[in-house]
Amino acid sequence: MNEILTVEHISKAYGNKVALNDVSFRVHEGTIMGLLGPNGAGKTTLIRIINQIYIADSGKVYFNGKPISIDDVIRFGYLPEERGLYKKMKVGEQALYLSQLKGLSRKQALRELKYWFEKFEITSWWNKKVEELSKGMQQKVQFIISVLHKPSVLIFDEPFSGFDPINANLIKDELLAMKKNGVTIMLSTHNMASVEELCDEIVLINASKNVLSGDVKQIKQQFKEHIYEIVFKGFINYVDLANRHQYEILEHRQDNEHHIIKLRLLDTSIKTNTLIEALLSVGEITSFRELLPSMDEIFIKVVKQTNQEDK
């Protein structure tokens, strides 16, 4: 896959406060990349550097292999975390103004706005003042403005904040549709569920450093703890279950006639088939699956771990 954005050794400090310390990663074309990190880790600074709003103290950003220029950035779709609209201006007029600033002609902008306003069923808002809209409604307008000029790269900082689940899903569907059309999306969010749902790759920034980056599936494999959940139906043989040395039992629950058992393999060289064979004598297995860690768990683990290392 083509590397559309390459971030190399970016560092940035505000006075004595280090915001980014030698951060490198790459974004592949046509993927969704999640930019994760606790509050104050330096995500917004990083996004602003990619957008050429801030200049890095050292390091470079490349777009399609060439050093990124302001003209590249202006063609991006950018939804900043701190976003708003002119309160006293009418929705339509404002959308027209902002899309003309993105370089669209008035005619093009009107055509695109009509398409999106109809798609989101908000045509009736055109002549309303922004202050009459709710926060979620304003976010919808902002989303439209950021994608109106058909950018090849989208950079979204917390795109789902302020949306109800229905509208959040609407936006998610739009993002997936755009990805299908080859758009590259960089997503900064604290919503781990949406990361699992949408992202192909992640970069986790903690305390101004890149502490974890790569493919989401591989990362999950990398952090797996060999925990399995097995469900037995009816009677189970406790002696047989307990009398093993390959694993330890983490949890045993009974749900009506089902026994749900969570266990961790102690010897990771054991194949799953061997494990299943060993468990056949315990009872009737109705379900067997490996439990992979959630992004939430990985996030917390990595952040805690790196914080301790720093101390």
Next chain:
Amino acid sequence: MKKIRIIIAREYITRVRKKSFILMTIIGPILMAALFIVPVWISTLEDNEVKKIAVVDSSRLFIHLLPETEKIKFDYLTNISLLQAEKLIGTNNYYAVLYIPSIVLSTPIVTLSSPKQPSLQLRMHILSALKSQIESFKLIKNNIDPEVIQSVKTDVKVSVVKLNDDGTREVKSSDLQMILGFIGGLLIYFFIFLYGSQVMRGVIEEKSNRIVEVILSSVKPFQLMMGKIIGIALVGLTQFVLWAFLTFSLVTTLSAILLKNTTIVEQQIAAQSIMQKQSTVDMKAEKNFDFNELSAVFDTIKLIDFGVMIFSFLFYFIFGYLMYSALFAAIGGAVDNEADTQQFMLPITIPLILSIVLMSNITTNPEGPIAFWFSMIPLTSPVVMMMRIPFGVPWIEVFISGILLILTFIFTTWLAGKIYKTGILLYGKKVTYKDLYQWIKNK
């Protein structure tokens, strides 16, 4: 450039469409026209009645000696007490009773009793009439001929003639130039403050709305700042042109309607009174001098180059505004809300207020050192130079002051760009002067 144009258009259109702008545009000329018209109009309305004053002169010194005017007549009552005279006010249609006690020469206190509040004009007339009479009585008493005193009194008039380099002579009347200087200076001061603070509020609005980062994904901070400054400058110019045009047409139409019959008469009266004054004061003056004063005023109006006035007004307005509004934009970018602007506003407002404080000094001595230096210093030159222009300023001084102003404008814009760029995306931090210095130093 195209993007700056889009920003300018938005700043301009949203402001010009505001109700407050339309209201100001209409009310401003009405107020200004009223300022011109109403005093003249009122003066034509009042005092058409003739005021008859009953004089009870116990001293018997002033009978038929008090000078009368068209509107003040004296009726001398003899053998009557003050109380009796006061009772006659209603029946004889007197405006007031003037009582002169017999000891007036030693104790010059007189009484003016009236059911109405006598006007200042009337009191001044009586005061000066009595004063000059009593003085001449005293002169006679001391064997001095009042005629001698009268002929000794001299009213000196300085007719200023300006000698130009090309050898031509101009007669100047500085009153009119003073007024023009005042108006020009005040207008520039007013416009810089009004529109400069609009720039600041606009920047704060974008910052607190959180729209600024959305816009900065499409344009550079400097483009956004300049677009706003230029857009608002155009609003100011529009307002000024509309005001000038509307005020002019209002004054001409209103004066045509309200003062149709009086203006010619009044001009005649004015001319007459000047002639009278001249002839009584100085019998030996040349006859044609009488008209000099009036014609001098008209001469000056003709001599003041309104082309130069308007051109320099526009120049000092535009560059003074640009220089200051860049600073206002920087303040707006550095703070989170209007309440925080105070500490940074002070150094900007001081030079502006100083130039207004110095106004009377400058218009009375337009070529003195204060006027010269403050019309060179760029922070005060827009207002101060505008006060000096009607008096005629050597072109080299205007040129140097203009160049200095343009250079300072470039400097403040550069400075403001630096502060604005850093401050505009910074929230929730109380900014100090030390921070500003750091931002300017950063590359």
